[in-house]
Amino acid sequence: MNRIPVVAGNWKMNKTPAEAAELARALVSAVGGLLGVEVVLCPPFVSLHVVGEIVKGTRIGLGAQNLHWEKSGAFTGEVSAPMLAGWCAHVIVGHSERRQYFGETDQTVNKKAKAALAHKLTPIICVGETLSEYEAGETSEVVTRQVWQAYADLNRDEAERTLIAYEPVWAIGTGKAATGVGANAVIGLNIRGIIADLFGSATADGLRVLYGGSVTPANIVEFMAQPDIDGGLVGGASLKAPDFEAIVKAAAQAKA
Numbered sequence: 001m002n003r004i005p006v007v008a009g010n011w012k013m014n015k016t017p018a019e020a021a022e023l024a025r026a027l028v029s030a031v032g033g034l035l036g037v038e039v040v041l042c043p044p045f046v047s048l049h050v051v052g053e054i055v056k057g058t059r060i061g062l063g064a065q066n067l068h069w070e071k072s073g074a075f076t077g078e079v080s081a082p083m084l085a086g087w088c089a090h091v092i093v094g095h096s097e098r099r100q101y102f103g104e105t106d107q108t109v110n111k112k113a114k115a116a117l118a119h120k121l122t123p124i125i126c127v128g129e130t131l132s133e134y135e136a137g138e139t140s141e142v143v144t145r146q147v148w149q150a151y152a153d154l155n156r157d158e159a160e161r162t163l164i165a166y167e168p169v170w171a172i173g174t175g176k177a178a179t180g181v182g183a184n185a186v187i188g189l190n191i192r193g194i195i196a197d198l199f200g201s202a203t204a205d206g207l208r209v210l211y212g213g214s215v216t217p218a219n220i221v222e223f224m225a226q227p228d229i230d231g232g233l234v235g236g237a238s239l240k241a242p243d244f245e246a247i248v249k250a251a252a253q254a255k256a
């Protein structure tokens, strides 16, 4: 199965719109025409417009970092799928920081994924175990449950329109990335394996699964060398144009 790599930059709560524009311009000149990889920039909501204008007509795509599952209503501070649909094509769903600090659960992740799909957005569904779950040997169980519940009631067509990111929480922003082999094992067994159980092996083979957690220009090659890893969800290193450029180019090269 020939899966085109994806590298998504999760800018988190960083950069003013002016700073976001500057970074986007640097990335357009660095990788805006690169073939063999899909690049998605996920700035804060307030910068979607300005970054969208800058990447328009290039090969770089745009994503949001979150959404609400309702279409509209009395949900102060929230943004819905139909609102995003005019702006971007991707949206991160269930990032561990959303789960940890904003009370997101497997159930809300499922509702958000469905809302995104209903409005033709590609959800980047995040899963991954915490440090204590990792230390207790519960990785398999946790990731299996998260995948199972995120995809509850989705049909095969919908499942095929998703991306998954495996992000061990202990590796996010810590500088302690997983090993390529370790991440590949979880992705093969507990992500692709569960998707195969739910939707069949053709869907599982076609699904693109990213690794996230302290991805750098130095370690991306190790991750991309793994058979079940199709790209990266990059936080810290996505804020520095030269680092993100190097990661994107390495990802394109790895599966060329």
Ligand code: PGA
Binding pocket: 010, 167, 171, 172, 173, 174, 175, 212, 213, 214, 215, 233, 234, 235, 236, 237
């Ligand atoms: P990091 O973040 O690359 O800074 O570890 C990754 C993420 O949270 O998506």
